[in-house]
Amino acid sequence: MIELKNVSKWYGDFQVLDDCSTSVDKGDVVVVCGPSGSGKSTLIKCVNGLEPFQQGEIRVDDISVGDKDTNLPQLRSRIGMVFQNFELFPHISVVDNIKLAQLKVLQRGDEEAQDNAMRLLQRVGLADQADKHPAQLSGGQQQRVAIARALAMDPIAMLFDEPTSALDPEMINEVLDVMVELAADGMTMMVVTHEMGFARRVANKVIFMDEGRIEEDCSKDEFFNSERGERAQIFLSKILHH
Amino acid sequence: MFGDFDTGVIFQNWHFLLEGMQTTLLLTVIAIVGGLVLGTLLALARLAPFKPLSFVAGSYVNFFRSMPLILVIFWFYFLVPLVVGRPVGGFYSVLIAFVLFEAAYYCEIMRAGIQSVRQGQIYAGQALGLTYAQNMRYVVLPQAFRNMIPILLTQAIILFQDTSLVYVVGIKDFLVSADLVANRENRILEMFTTVALVYFVICLSGSLLIRRLQRKYAQ
Numbered sequence: 001m002i003e004l005k006n007v008s009k010w011y012g013d014f015q016v017l018d019d020c021s022t023s024v025d026k027g028d029v030v031v032v033c034g035p036s037g038s039g040k041s042t043l044i045k046c047v048n049g050l051e052p053f054q055q056g057e058i059r060v061d062d063i064s065v066g067d068k069d070t071n072l073p074q075l076r077s078r079i080g081m082v083f084q085n086f087e088l089f090p091h092i093s094v095v096d097n098i099k100l101a102q103l104k105v106l107q108r109g110d111e112e113a114q115d116n117a118m119r120l121l122q123r124v125g126l127a128d129q130a131d132k133h134p135a136q137l138s139g140g141q142q143q144r145v146a147i148a149r150a151l152a153m154d155p156i157a158m159l160f161d162e163p164t165s166a167l168d169p170e171m172i173n174e175v176l177d178v179m180v181e182l183a184a185d186g187m188t189m190m191v192v193t194h195e196m197g198f199a200r201r202v203a204n205k206v207i208f209m210d211e212g213r214i215e216e217d218c219s220k221d222e223f224f225n226s227e228r229g230e231r232a233q234i235f236l237s238k239i240l241h242h
Numbered sequence: 243m244f245g246d247f248d249t250g251v252i253f254q255n256w257h258f259l260l261e262g263m264q265t266t267l268l269l270t271v272i273a274i275v276g277g278l279v280l281g282t283l284l285a286l287a288r289l290a291p292f293k294p295l296s297f298v299a300g301s302y303v304n305f306f307r308s309m310p311l312i313l314v315i316f317w318f319y320f321l322v323p324l325v326v327g328r329p330v331g332g333f334y335s336v337l338i339a340f341v342l343f344e345a346a347y348y349c350e351i352m353r354a355g356i357q358s359v360r361q362g363q364i365y366a367g368q369a370l371g372l373t374y375a376q377n378m379r380y381v382v383l384p385q386a387f388r389n390m391i392p393i394l395l396t397q398a399i400i401l402f403q404d405t406s407l408v409y410v411v412g413i414k415d416f417l418v419s420a421d422l423v424a425n426r427e428n429r430i431l432e433m434f435t436t437v438a439l440v441y442f443v444i445c446l447s448g449s450l451l452i453r454r455l456q457r458k459y460a461q
Contacts, residue, residue, distance in 0.1 A: 050365050077371025087366035091384045101370035
C-alpha cells in the first residue's frame with residue numbers, strides 16, 4: 001500500500017534522508033522509532049507529500065507522490081494524518097473541525113458530515129465536547145479529536161507523527177487506546193513514536209532510523225527479541241531503561 | 243478670550259457639521275473595506291510561490307509606501323478623470339486614492355498575519371486534502387485576521403485621521419465643514435476646539451477598544 005524506494009532528501013547541503021526504502025502492506029502497523037533528528041518525522045511527512053524529496057520514489061496505493069502530475073490534495077484526502085501538536089483549527093468548534101474537509105473536499109452534505117462527525121466523536125469518547133473550541137479541551141482530548149478528524153475522511157491508511165510526545169503522561173494512554181483500537185480494526189498505520197509498549201502490543205513491523213538512514217526494518221519479534229545493531233541497541237536501552 | 247466662548251455656534255450649525263462627519267466616516271469605512279480586500283489579495287500575491295506575481299505585488303507596496311498620502315490624493319484628483327475620460331468628482335477620485343494607498347499598508351499587515359499562522363496548521367489543512375486556496379480561505383486567513391485585529395484597528399484610526407487631508411481637493415469633510423463655519427461666523431476658537439475634541443474622543447475610544455481586544459486575545 002505504501003512503498004518507499006531509495007528516498008533521499010536534503011535541506012540545502014544537509015542530507016536528512018539517505019536512501020530510505022521500505023514498504024507498508026494493507027493492515028500493517030509499522031512503528032518508526034529512532035533518536036531525535038534521525039529523520040523519522042521528515043520521512044513520514046514525505047509519504048503524503050507534505051515535505052518534498054529530491055531522489056527516489058514513494059507510491060501510495062500505486063500513485064506516485066513525487067510525480068508533478070499527481071493530484072496531491074486528492075491523494076492526501078485519502079491518507080489520514082495526526083500531528084505531534086494536534087493542529088486542530090483553533091477558530092472553529094470541535095465538530096466543525098471534523099466537518100470542514102468532509103464538506104469542502106469530499107463534498108458531503110451537511111447532515112451526512114454532521115452524523116459522521118458525531119459518530120466518530122462517540123467512538124473516541126468525546127461526543128459531549130462537540131460544540132467546544134479546541135482550546136477548551138485537554139491535550140489528550142484534542143489529539144483524540146484530531147484522530148476523529150482524520151478518520152472522517154475514510155482514509156485507506158493513517159500516519160501518526162509522534163502523536164503522544166506533546167502530551168502529559170496521564171493523557172498518553174487515552175490516545176494510545178484509540179490507536180490500539182484502530183489497529184485492531186485492521187487500519188493500515190505508520191506511527192512515529194517512542195512508545196515501545198505500543199510497538200510491542202500492536203506493531204507487526206518496526207523501523208529504526210538513525211542519521212537519516214533506515215538501520216533496521218524487521219518484524220516486531222525480531223526487533224525486540226534478537227540482537228540488534230549497536231545503535232538500535234543503545235537507543236533501546238536508553239528509552240526502555242525506566 | 244475665553245469669556246465670550248460661544249457654544250451656541252456649534253449647536254446652530256450641528257446639521258452642517260454632521261454632514262461633514264458623514265463624509266469623513268463614509269470615506270474611512272469604504273477605504274478600510276476596500277483597502278482590506280485589495281490588501282489581502284496583494285498579501286496573497288506577495289506570498290505566492292509564482293515569483294513574477296510576488297514581484298508585482300511587492301513593487302506596488304513599495305511604491306505606495308514611498309509616497310506621501312497628500313501627493314497621492316492630488317495625483318489621483320488629476321489622473322482619474324484623464325483615465326476615465328470624464329470628470330468623476332473629487333469624492334470618487336479621493337476614494338480611489340485612499341483604497342489604493344491603504345491597500346499597500348493592509349497588505350503588509352495581512353502578510354505578517356498570514357505568516358503568524360503556524361506551519362503545522364498549514365500541514366493539517368493540506369493533510370486533509372484542502373487545496374492551497376481552500377487552506378487559505380478556511381484555515382489560514384480566519385486565523386490571520388484574528389491575530390491582526392488590533393493592528394488593523396490601529397491602521398483604521400490612522401486612516402480616520404488621515405482623511406482630513408482631503409481638504410486639499412476641496413472635499414467637505416468634518417474638518418473643512420468646521421473651517422467653513424468658523425470663518426463664516428468668525429468663531430475660530432470654538433469650532434477648532436470642537437473639532438479637536440471630536441477627533442480625540444473617537445480616536446481614544448478606538449484605542450481603548452484595541453487595548454481591550456489585545457488583552458482578550460493575549461489570554
